[in-house]
Amino acid sequence: MAGTVTTDLAFFTGATGGSSAADAITDWTGTGLVLDTVAFVQGTGSIYTYSAPSTTSRLADFACTSTSIENKVIYFWFALGKVGFLDTKAAGGLRLRVEDASANYGEWYVAGSDTLPHNGFICHAVHTSITFDAQSATAPDKAAITKICVRAYGSFPGKAYTWVDAVRAGTYLQIKAGTEASPATLGDLYTAEQTVANQWGVLSKIGGIYFVQGQLFIGSTTAAEDTYFKDTSQVVVFKNALIPSGFYEIKVQGNSTATTQKVFFGNKSGTAGIQGVSFRCESGSQTPKFKFTATDTYVTDLGVYGSGFVAADTISLPAYSTTREVLNTSFESCAEVLPNTCIVTNCNFISSSARAIRISSASHNVTSSNFISCQTAVHHDVGGATGSHLKYDYNALKFTGGTYHIENSAVTPNYYIDIDRLNGSNPDPAKIYNSNGGSTTLLEIGVPLEINGVKTGTEPSNYVRCRIEKQSDNSTIMNQEAQTSYGTEGFYKATMSYSYTADVPVRVRARYKGYLPFESTGTITSGGLTVTAVWQADPNYTP
């Protein structure tokens, strides 16, 4: 069963019974308006402007019943004979204009000869919270708009045309339903978009890449409505439209009574996430980034596998469950990721311009991940009291570059944090930032030291002597015999646990008469140190 697609996008109702669907001329006024039943995108027709003599403007105005456009996006399709007819965007080549009953108006400059990629139908999106580029002395009342106008300005030769189709207001597309055998997919959204009766203009597809200019809801908040969504190996790009920061969003949602609520981006192979979905912005510097919100725990299964987020706004994940996880996913140039206690494993956080991830609970499940050139990698905002520090485990968290590896922003008095570095976690002690005066302590960690590959040949009577000493002052770290046998080739090893605080350059020795003395240098890192001695019989030794 394919996914079911719904939306809150709606046409404006005409003042005298017409519709902004532009399938009839009723309630439309402007520059020689004519219904075109041949060239259109949505429904059964579009409205075109025509003028025998040349003009400097082409107006297509729709009179509607009083309608609130607050906090909505107005979508409209527009085409023209030649892009070059228009003024530039800055000069207001293509404008969306709204008026209230007092003829107060506001205009957004939507596009121009310098921004339109082609002269065919394009759906433009304008969020009504965006500041007007031009307006009357008194701004229009957005809660009671009575006219929606698509106006083009420039140099239009005689007989040139412009077209307008399907003017709507709304915010989102939603997909729900689907089954494991036939999941709901992005393709279902696109199929619904392509239906001539719909053509909302929120989701398009060019060269196999989905382009989005609205909110996408996956799942249903309506009681008992199931969702099984899964898509793989897709690219989703959020367009650089007249949309404010914080509006674009992919929201995974559910309800308390459905029996199946599962959402997957990509596949899981063993413990690895693969074949995921790449979410990104059209431009890394554009204002409308996109949020990814998947905090709804009614969704029992969430899999973000082998996916990518580029230039995303806040990414919010749900509380821990063995069936909710983010694996092998990259977050590049994104805003702060809020993992809650969700499983986040084998992920890469790259080039965050501020904080990469906020870990607020000692019960977090962010493991085996890399932080590469992030301004601030891990941000903790919760600490403990002076006598009971809050301990965060770092399990195989690797840090490379960046300004701060750890920020402690907890506030007094509970701003004491201990970090337990496990399995090679390597935050740099010099890159800790206590932004509110707190205290962050890297706990000493026991790391393994091992010298192996040696033997006297007379064990257990005699063992090879092994030593590790600091290069800095020759002080002893290890001085013991290799008494532990391993493998099947008769070799022995010496091992010990070392309390690591920082990298230590060392000198390593293994000696036993009858064998060439072994000596080398190395560094004890957060992963410890293992040295295999080059062990050779000494042909010149005479007992």
Place this chain on the structure above:
Amino acid sequence: MIANDFKIDFDKKKISYVGKNKKVYSVIELYSFLQDTFDEPENMKYEIPIKALSSTQYKLINGWTIDEQARKYLKEGILVAPLPST
């Protein structure tokens, strides 16, 4: 016994002869004696003093020296070694 006749000054990195019986040792015996001494746990902190260049040619390394008197009690091989500075 070579251990009684040759003295190792670990601090000054100096080998000298202190034997009473004037016994002469081969260079390879000195080599083996030193290797046996420096693999003891308490001596692991010191740098190895000698290396073999061949079966008959040896060299003191890592700043170790042997005094002129001690050289008189070595035979059957070549020992490349600086004299102690004092």
